[in-house]
Amino acid sequence: xxxxxxxVTLLLASSIGSNVFVGAFxxxxxxxxxxxDCGEERRNLASLRRLSxxxxxMDLPKMSNQGMYQIESEEQHAAFVKAHPxxxxxxxxxxxxxxxxxxxxxxxxxxxxxxxxxxxxxxxxECQAQRNNKQFFRSLGILxxxxxxxxxxxxxxxxxxxxxxxxxxLKKKLATFLNSRVDPNTLRLKQxxxxxxxxxxxxxDVRIDRTSVTQEHIHFLQSELPFFADLSEDEFAGMLxxxxxxxxxxxxxxxxxxxxxxNFYVIMSGAAEMSIKSRYEDPISTPPSYxxxxxxxxxxxxxxxxRALSTGEPYAASVRAVEKTRCFAFHVEDIPESSILSKKxxxxxxxxxxxxxxxxxxxxxxxxxxxxxxxxNILELLVRxxxxxxxxxxxxxVMETEPDxxxxxxxxxRSLLVSKLSKSQREEFKExxxxxxxxxxxxLTLLEMRKFMESARKPTADHVLIxxxxxxxxxxxxxxxxxxxxxxFLGVMAEAEFYSLFIETFQVLDLDNIGYVRAGDLDEVxxxxxxxxxxDRKSIIDVEDKDVQIDYEQFSKMLLGAGx
Numbered sequence: 001x002x003x004x005x006x007x008v009t010l011l012l013a014s015s016i017g018s019n020v021f022v023g024a025f026x027x028x029x030x031x032x033x034x035x036x037d038c039g040e041e042r043r044n045l046a047s048l049r050r051l052s053x054x055x056x057x058m059d060l061p062k063m064s065n066q067g068m069y070q071i072e073s074e075e076q077h078a079a080f081v082k083a084h085p086x087x088x089x090x091x092x093x094x095x096x097x098x099x100x101x102x103x104x105x106x107x108x109x110x111x112x113x114x115x116x117x118x119x120x121x122x123x124x125x126e127c128q129a130q131r132n133n134k135q136f137f138r139s140l141g142i143l144x145x146x147x148x149x150x151x152x153x154x155x156x157x158x159x160x161x162x163x164x165x166x167x168x169x170l171k172k173k174l175a176t177f178l179n180s181r182v183d184p185n186t187l188r189l190k191q192x193x194x195x196x197x198x199x200x201x202x203x204x205d206v207r208i209d210r211t212s213v214t215q216e217h218i219h220f221l222q223s224e225l226p227f228f229a230d231l232s233e234d235e236f237a238g239m240l241x242x243x244x245x246x247x248x249x250x251x252x253x254x255x256x257x258x259x260x261x262x263n264f265y266v267i268m269s270g271a272a273e274m275s276i277k278s279r280y281e282d283p284i285s286t287p288p289s290y291x292x293x294x295x296x297x298x299x300x301x302x303x304x305x306x307r308a309l310s311t312g313e314p315y316a317a318s319v320r321a322v323e324k325t326r327c328f329a330f331h332v333e334d335i336p337e338s339s340i341l342s343k344k345x346x347x348x349x350x351x352x353x354x355x356x357x358x359x360x361x362x363x364x365x366x367x368x369x370x371x372x373x374x375x376x377n378i379l380e381l382l383v384r385x386x387x388x389x390x391x392x393x394x395x396x397x398v399m400e401t402e403p404d405x406x407x408x409x410x411x412x413x414r415s416l417l418v419s420k421l422s423k424s425q426r427e428e429f430k431e432x433x434x435x436x437x438x439x440x441x442x443x444l445t446l447l448e449m450r451k452f453m454e455s456a457r458k459p460t461a462d463h464v465l466i467x468x469x470x471x472x473x474x475x476x477x478x479x480x481x482x483x484x485x486x487x488x489f490l491g492v493m494a495e496a497e498f499y500s501l502f503i504e505t506f507q508v509l510d511l512d513n514i515g516y517v518r519a520g521d522l523d524e525v526x527x528x529x530x531x532x533x534x535x536d537r538k539s540i541i542d543v544e545d546k547d548v549q550i551d552y553e554q555f556s557k558m559l560l561g562a563g564x
Contacts, residue, residue, distance in 0.1 A: 061125065066109055068092075069125035074136045080125060081151050086189055087121040088177060089151035092162070093142050095129040097512060100547035101146045103164040111170060120182060121189055134515045138551065139280045141293040145516055145549035150177060154192055154287040160273075160294035163545030169297075172322075176250075194289055200246035200254075206328060213245065217268055220301055221328065225266065227306060227341050235336040242334040248272075248321040255319040257292065261308025263329045264341055270325025272298045276317045278554065278564030291318040295558075307561060309341045313409030316561065394432075397496035413561050414491025421494055429493040433486050444484045499556050506552035515553065520546030522555065 060083060061069040061076045071077050071091070081089060092108060094101035111117075112124050129137060129145060140149070141159050148170060150158035158177070162170050183190050206213055221228060222236050231239065245268065248254055254265060257277060277292030298304065298319065308315045309332050330341075337344045418426065434440070438448050505525060509517045523546070554564055 067112065067124060068109075069123065071125050071127040074133070074139075077127065077136075077140075081155075084123050084151075085153040087123050087152075088181070088189065089149070090122060090124050090174075091149040091151065092124075092126040092146055093129065093137065093140075093149070094126060094146045095514060095516060095549055097514075098129075098145050098516075098547070098549045099518075100163045100545050100549070103547070104146050104162065104167075107164055107167050108162075108170075111167065111174070117174075120178060120187060129514055129516065131513060135280075137515075138278070138554070141278055141281045143293045143295065143551050143554050144519070147293070152181065152189060152192065156286050156290055157192075159275075159290075159292065161548060163548045165544045192287065192289075194287070200327075200329075201249055201252065202247040203244050206240055206243045206245050212326070213268070217328075221266065224301075225303065227264070227339050230338050231336055232338070235338060239330065239334055239336055242331070244329045244331075246327050246329050248325045248327070250321055250323050252321045252325075253291070253318060254321060254325070254327060255305055255315050255317070257316060257318045258314050261305060261313065261315055261332065263331055264303065264305045264309050264335070265319070265330075266303045266328040267298055267300055268326040268328055269300060270321060271323050272302075272319050272321045272325055274298060274304065274317050274319050276558075276564060280564070291320060306341060307413075308409075309335070309343070311409045311412040311561075313413060313561075316563070393500055394493050394496040397492070397499060411488060411491060414495055415487070417494040417498060417560065418490050421497070425494075425497070426490070429490050429497075430486070432493065433489050437486075442486055444489060495560055495562060498560055499562075502556035502559065503553060506556070510552070515551055516549035517552045518546065519548045519550050522550055522552065 059073075059076055060079055061071045063069050069080060071080055090112075092104075094104070140156075144161040146162050148158070148160060148162040149156055150173065158173055160166070160169065160173070181189050181192065208214065208218065218240075221240070222231070223229065228236060228239075246254075248270075254272060255263075257275075273294050274296040275291040275294050277290075281292070295317070304317070304319055305315065307313070332341065332343045335342045421429075433444070436444055436448055438451065506517050506522065507513075509521050509525070557564055
């Protein structure tokens with residue numbers, strides 16, 4: 001029996017752009033080049049013969065002279081994936097104006113044409129971003145360009161940004177997939193085996209020793225990690241005594257999107273990747289093991305899970321180990337109250353109310369400039385127009401993001417955004433709420449929202465408003481009496497305001513109106529401002545390839561902590 005391995009260490013050590021997979025599939029490459037090409041051609045013909053007449057009539061993409069299938073539409077994409085159930089599909093998404101995509105092209109082709117891959121069940125394709133396929137790209141979870149997808153018979157299995165400097169990552173993912181899924185005797189794909197382990201492989205107390213936990217680790221946790229910097233010596237020692245050191249193998253899921261936030265993790269050693277699934281992606285076409293688009297690569301001393309612990313929301317992303325990884329795990333119940341991650345420090349309704357009161361204008365407030373009655377009328381009219389426009393913008397944002405009304409975690413997260421507004425902005429939003437709250441009972445009902453949207457020259461049918469409320473709170477079951485509280489409304493208004501500000505700013509950079517902007521330009525625009533909105537240590541724009549193109553609408557939601 002022929003065995004095969006890809007030496008990941010040697011693979012990653014190979015020069016970027018090299019077309020050599022060191023030690024990969026050597027037993028399969030003994031025949032001449034002609035023999036390999038003929039063998040590949042015979043297999044492709046055999047694959048075509050197995051297609052049904054219905055599949056053969058599909059609008060399948062054409063192949064370029066480089067052997068890359070050119071996918072031009074959503075229909076071609078679906079047909080292409082369906083037509084190759086017995087192969088690994090490697091699909092690159094790019095844009096003609098993207099500098100990173102142009103630099104990637106020869107490096108990507110070098111990988112494709114590597115002689116050690118020529119005999120394997122792989123088909124290569126690419127799809128170009130156009131103005132008319134933005135929603136199609138978003139439905140596939142493409143957050144940046146260039147991006148690479150892997151498909152097998154179960155659907156989408158890998159989705160990761162692949163700029164020129166990520167060629168080693170592409171090679172590593174290829175090696176991992178092929179070594180686990182290709183039968184060395186038949187050179188065909190084997191059935192995927194879903195991972196069965198849940199939780200860490202090993203777990204123990206955190207104690208200093210010479211081989212693993214060192215003073216360097218303890219110093220980082222105590223002095224350089226912002227969440228623990230205010231702990232006293234006794235508090236830190238007590239927390240560390242309850243912490244766990246957890247070990248994970250490559251492929252193990254450390255944290256899963258949507259699960260309750262219980263632990264805060266700090267990587268002690270190893271590497272992991274953070275992924276996120278959006279609501280646009282089709283759960284039917286992806287296997288259970290698919291975690292979404294990769295947005296971050298994590299290594300030593302990177303941390304995750306902090307947002308879920310501080311707000312009480314579920315985890316907003318998944319983290320999977322890409323090699324043997326050890327993490328410090330701190331349970332929310334064991335974190336002292338002096339840390340912002342403590343469960344006792346989560347923002348309660350009382351704190352939200354205090355934040356609201358903090359920015360109230362005095363009841364005896366009077367403008368400091370004299371007005372004539374005519375001036376007052378004009379000013380009042382202009383203010384009303386602005387308020388109606390703000391409410392309509394908020395309504396559009398609500399329909400797009402589907403907030404979970406009444407969710408304490410979301411209220412807590414949005415209250416932080418409200419606290420970052422100016423006093424005048426907060427007062428404006430309260431006036432919008434009061435304007436829409438016709439019966440002044442402190443809640444907006446379906447009828448009040450409908451009347452207000454009509455005054456904004458944006459008539460909205462009852463079933464649309466009911467759909468909005470039901471999506472936000474399924475327990476309501478179409479009740480027209482369900483009301484949105486002022487605090488919830490202020491939070492969503494604040495989120496919509498920041499989102500609109502980001503989008504308007506980023507659209508100036510999107511000269512071709514494609515929906516993507518260069519990562520370096522986004523970073524430059526947000527320089528010194530991002531920390532005021534988001535506490536994420538790393539994000540999708542923190543990449544070495546600053547020419548990578550980012551979906552700025554999705555990125556704006558990430559900045560605000562909103563679901564994709």
